[in-house]
Amino acid sequence: AGSRDDQGALFSVEAEGPFAGVVFNRPLDQVFSYAIPKRLRGSVKVGQRVRVPLGRANQPITGYVVWIEPSAAVDPGKVKDVLEVLDDPPLIDGVMLELTRWMAGYYACSWGQALDAVVPAGVKKQAGTRIATCLIVPDEVRLCRDTWTLPSRQAEILELLCKAVGTLTVTDVCRLAKCTTAPIASLRRRGLIHTVRRRMSRAPVVKPSDPTVPEDDHDGKAPVALTSEQSDVLDRLAPSLAGDAFATFLLHGVTGSGKTEVYLSAIERVVARGKEAIVLVPEISLTPQTIRRFRRRFDRVAVLHSHLSDAERHRHWRAIASGEVQVVVGARSAIFAPARKLGLIVIDEEHESTFKQETTPRYHARDVAVKRAQLEKLPVILGSATPALETWANADRGRYTRLTLGRRVAERPMPRVDIIDMRREKPSKGQPAHALGGLMRRAMAEALDDNGQVILLLNRRGFHTFILCPKCGCVLKCGACDVALTHHKERHTALCHTCDAEYPPPDRCPSCSCNTLHYGGIGTERLEREVREAFPNHVVRRMDSDTMRSPGAYEQVLAAFRARQVHILLGTQMIAKGLDFPDVTLVGVVNADTSLHLPDFRAAERTFQLVAQVAGRTGRGERPGRVLVQTYAPDAPAISYAARHDYLGFVAQELPERKKHHYPPFGRVVRLIARGPIEADVVAFLDSFAGVLRGLADPGVLLLGPAPAPVMKIKHLFRYHLQLRAPTAPPLQALLRAALPLADPPHPIELAVDVDPVSL
Ligand code: ADP
Numbered sequence: 158a159g160s161r162d163d164q165g166a167l168f169s170v171e172a173e174g175p176f177a178g179v180v181f182n183r184p185l186d187q188v189f190s191y192a193i194p195k196r197l198r199g200s201v202k203v204g205q206r207v208r209v210p211l212g213r214a215n216q217p218i219t220g221y222v223v224w225i226e227p228s229a230a231v232d233p234g235k236v237k238d239v240l241e242v243l244d245d246p247p248l249i250d251g252v253m254l255e256l257t258r259w260m261a262g263y264y265a266c267s268w269g270q271a272l273d274a275v276v277p278a279g280v281k282k283q284a285g286t287r288i289a290t291c292l293i294v295p296d297e298v299r300l301c302r303d304t305w306t307l308p309s310r311q312a313e314i315l316e317l318l319c320k321a322v323g324t325l326t327v328t329d330v331c332r333l334a335k336c337t338t339a340p341i342a343s344l345r346r347r348g349l350i351h352t353v354r355r356r357m358s359r360a361p362v363v364k365p366s367d368p369t370v371p372e373d374d375h376d377g378k379a380p381v382a383l384t385s386e387q388s389d390v391l392d393r394l395a396p397s398l399a400g401d402a403f404a405t406f407l408l409h410g411v412t413g414s415g416k417t418e419v420y421l422s423a424i425e426r427v428v429a430r431g432k433e434a435i436v437l438v439p440e441i442s443l444t445p446q447t448i449r450r451f452r453r454r455f456d457r458v459a460v461l462h463s464h465l466s467d468a469e470r471h472r473h474w475r476a477i478a479s480g481e482v483q484v485v486v487g488a489r490s491a492i493f494a495p496a497r498k499l500g501l502i503v504i505d506e507e508h509e510s511t512f513k514q515e516t517t518p519r520y521h522a523r524d525v526a527v528k529r530a531q532l533e534k535l536p537v538i539l540g541s542a543t544p545a546l547e548t549w550a551n552a553d554r555g556r557y558t559r560l561t562l563g564r565r566v567a568e569r570p571m572p573r574v575d576i577i578d579m580r581r582e583k584p585s586k587g588q589p590a591h592a593l594g595g596l597m598r599r600a601m602a603e604a605l606d607d608n609g610q611v612i613l614l615l616n617r618r619g620f621h622t623f624i625l626c627p628k629c630g631c632v633l634k635c636g637a638c639d640v641a642l643t644h645h646k647e648r649h650t651a652l653c654h655t656c657d658a659e660y661p662p663p664d665r666c667p668s669c670s671c672n673t674l675h676y677g678g679i680g681t682e683r684l685e686r687e688v689r690e691a692f693p694n695h696v697v698r699r700m701d702s703d704t705m706r707s708p709g710a711y712e713q714v715l716a717a718f719r720a721r722q723v724h725i726l727l728g729t730q731m732i733a734k735g736l737d738f739p740d741v742t743l744v745g746v747v748n749a750d751t752s753l754h755l756p757d758f759r760a761a762e763r764t765f766q767l768v769a770q771v772a773g774r775t776g777r778g779e780r781p782g783r784v785l786v787q788t789y790a791p792d793a794p795a796i797s798y799a800a801r802h803d804y805l806g807f808v809a810q811e812l813p814e815r816k817k818h819h820y821p822p823f824g825r826v827v828r829l830i831a832r833g834p835i836e837a838d839v840v841a842f843l844d845s846f847a848g849v850l851r852g853l854a855d856p857g858v859l860l861l862g863p864a865p866a867p868v869m870k871i872k873h874l875f876r877y878h879l880q881l882r883a884p885t886a887p888p889l890q891a892l893l894r895a896a897l898p899l900a901d902p903p904h905p906i907e908l909a910v911d912v913d914p915v916s917l
Pocket residue numbers: 381382383384387410411412413414415416417418419566567737777
């Protein structure tokens with residue numbers, strides 16, 4: 158039960174008929190019927206992309222075949238023909254059709270938009286492939302080839318072609334058999350071989366047993382002996398790993414408790430049954446270190462990350478689809494990996510907001526994973542030291558099974574965390590503000606003297622974080638966005654972090670022309686300078702999206718840090734997650750408040766998570782670790798609970814706050830965002846649409862707005878939003894279904910729907 162074929166039957170992947178139902182990557186909530194012309198009968202299949210004419214102009218457009226039907230949904234006289242089939246075999250199977258149909262309903266997008274998100278661009282473009290003329294040996298020749306008496310050269314080539322099953326071109330044969338084209342031509346004249354046009358990979362043929370792994374990564378490290386807590390957890394998972402039933406587990410394990418070991422052991426069990434696993438990790442944690450851990454334990458690991466070229470991604474995708482891969486490790490979109498014998502899904506750091514896609518379809522990979530597991534009848538493990546409150550509540554409600562790793566492995570203690578009240582560390586008059594207070598500097602000196610390594614977190618890149626005119630009070634903003642500019646000294650620019658526009662750093666205020674501009678605030682670039690000055694005898698490296706631009710930079714810095722050639726590693730949240738270095742004895746949070754005051758109901762949760770995660774980067778080896786947290790809000794619960802490693806305490810404090818305002822997990826939120834170039838038009842449209850929504854909404858639905866979005870202008874487009882809230886999802890879904898078809902924003906205004914938004 159639960160195999161692909163059963164699921165496929167739901168959508169009659171094998172169905173035949175004269176008409177195809179086709180959907181498009183456009184906001185069209187409809188399946189269009191097309192006739193399959195005689196010449197294409199039998200070659201149009203469900204899950205393929207096809208070219209078809211659309212609209213009055215009959216513009217050819219690419220769509221996805223979602224079903225084959227015996228009769229058309231429109232007047233058979235008016236139905237248009239399918240023009241061309243783009244993929245063979247089909248890209249999409251029955252489970253993915255079902256999953257995307259669910260996504261379309263849940264995330265209020267069209268089925269075609271959801272389908273288009275499932276297939277990587279490189280696959281759609283068939284990147285890294287070419288059409289080649291290949292030589293094939295017909296079956297009747299292959300089966301009785303011994304009966305032919307041929308010149309030895311030709312016999313040799315015939316043998317080669319029989320083995321190559323139609324994958325070699327004339328050039329390939331000449332190279333492999335070290336021959337000219339003459340014997341090949343003779344074989345063709347004799348009718349023993351002929352040619353076929355087929356799509357081939359440009360990449361050199363990879364060993365089928367090992368599609369993606371460089372040789373030297375197999376160092377055959379044996380699995381560790383599990384701790385008693387780890388094996389208890391594995392025992393609880395065991396029945397699901399051995400069976401074919403849907404189940405969701407929340408693995409709540411403190412940092413360093415060995416969650417990854419649990420994933421590896423769980424995957425081993427399903428792989429031993431001939432099944433495959435998908436592991437999602439946040440893009441940021443897709444480090445060589447993480448990948449190595451999986452490759453040590455499994456022979457055939459495919460990694461889907463953003464640095465792959467289209468051709469590589471296509472190759473990996475094909476390898477997965479053909480069953481050559483045991484484990485797929487990847488970021489958000491890897492949840493759509495075409496594994497056909499899936500047995501387990503793991504979401505590591507399930508609380509991470511990067512699992513949410515911020516363009517249509519705005520899906521959350523964790524929630525899609527749970528749905529996919531339900532459709533394919535398999536277990537899913539959501540792991541985190543700081544689970545999202547939604548996930549926690551689902552465990553409380555009994556929907557997810559909670560498993561706990563409460564202690565670090567090897568009796569390692571959790572690090573001691575001290576909060577430093579920065580209000581008392583004010584710089585003396587006339588001195589420039591420092592990023593590091595006296596306590597932090599002393600602790601760093603001690604750790605370094607003691608041969609330890611230091612990690613410093615500051616979640617703001619750039620040198621100065623704002624440019625202000627003290628005369629007229631204006632903050633310098635991007636010309637295209639309602640966003641303050643950040644001064645990047647190394648790049649000599651004032652940079653917009655939203656649209657990447659660069660401006661020369663001004664020395665005069667653009668509004669009042671005075672020349673007393675104040676550059677203020679501390680970003681990672683400025684922190685780096687301060688640290689270098691304070692610790693001139695130590696090696697410092699900065700890790701943020703400015704220094705990590707070149708491919709491989711990240712790996713280089715981490716390798717140097719591991720080899721202890723770097724003593725102090727500082728950076729943005731890039732360094733907060735997942736890193737496992739045994740000699741880090743001090744973690745410093747330079748400013749814990751960067752995310753605390755954002756106008757978002759999750760601000761406290763995010764701050765708690767960031768502090769708890771970065772604190773988890775120390776005390777992971779023999780030596781105990783220590784954490785110092787600089788803050789101007791030492792009493793904020795998010796910070797004080799994180800300092801005590803008290804997730805349960807934080808939850809107990811935060812949940813009632815959420816409940817009071819009907820925020821998730823005690824209610825659902827949908828955000829509707831309109832954007833357009835003329836502010837008044839955007840407001841007018843959203844005002845009238847709010848009226849439509851109010852008219853249709855059931856009384857349990859709360860409608861807030863229109864209000865300016867937190868970032869009111871991006872790339873010259875003004876943004877306003879509406880918020881819908883209700884205790885449960887169904888009334889919101891019903892409202893969207895009824896209202897969205899009536900929305901009709903006037904050109905060029907666009908309306909985006911964000912169901913379960915992760916930022917407001
Ligand atoms: P988490 O993902 O919970 O932060 P990890 O799985 O990264 O924890 O484990 C933390 C460290 O402990 C790693 O260096 C890992 O190799 C080690 N470790 C995990 N399980 C065991 C075990 N059973 N015995 C010894 N070391 C272990």
